[in-house]
Amino acid sequence: MNSPSKLKRSSSPEAIELYFQKFGEKGADLVVLHGLFGSGKNWRGFARSFKNNLRIWTLDARNHGESAHADSMSYQEMVEDVVLFLDKNELENVILLGHSMGGKTAMQLAFRFPNRVAALIVVDIAPVWYDHQHKQLNLIEAMQELRLPEERSRSEIEKNWHEKFLNNDLFLF
Numbered sequence: 001m002n003s004p005s006k007l008k009r010s011s012s013p014e015a016i017e018l019y020f021q022k023f024g025e026k027g028a029d030l031v032v033l034h035g036l037f038g039s040g041k042n043w044r045g046f047a048r049s050f051k052n053n054l055r056i057w058t059l060d061a062r063n064h065g066e067s068a069h070a071d072s073m074s075y076q077e078m079v080e081d082v083v084l085f086l087d088k089n090e091l092e093n094v095i096l097l098g099h100s101m102g103g104k105t106a107m108q109l110a111f112r113f114p115n116r117v118a119a120l121i122v123v124d125i126a127p128v129w130y131d132h133q134h135k136q137l138n139l140i141e142a143m144q145e146l147r148l149p150e151e152r153s154r155s156e157i158e159k160n161w162h163e164k165f166l167n168n169d170l171f172l173f
Helices: 040-052 074-090 101-110 133-145 154-163 168-172
Strands: 020-023 029-032 056-059 094-099 117-123
Touching: 020 168, 029 040, 029 074, 029 101, 040 154, 056 074, 074 101, 094 101, 101 117
Parallel strands: 029 056, 029 094, 094 117
Antiparallel strands: 020 056
């Protein structure tokens, strides 16, 4: 498995290096892009099961997993990050698998750089605008407000969560 060293925070709109793990040494290159709140680690079991037939690269998107954190995170920037990864690893014509947020990134990359993609696999997302996207932003804001590095009890966190959201099922998830 290969990966860049721990990367520092970037406030530049330019592409950033992505952390990755590589599984397998022969066959076509399959690049896996995870979904929101995920990381490349979510795809390790999948990658291990196909490593005898493919070279599988599981990436951590910017602001996820072990990749650098940046002040912005648009699909255009995530595409540029993946293209930088492809360039640095001399990958020309890959099978691109994207799940959820990674699927949107993969679709945009295939649209903008069709010569870089031999095949596109999109999981659990469609190329449309979702009306419920604002709910995810509310959840992200609520999680950021928890300030988890501070020492806090679960009951304090739960109380703060319930002040912001009435849905107890979501907290239990």
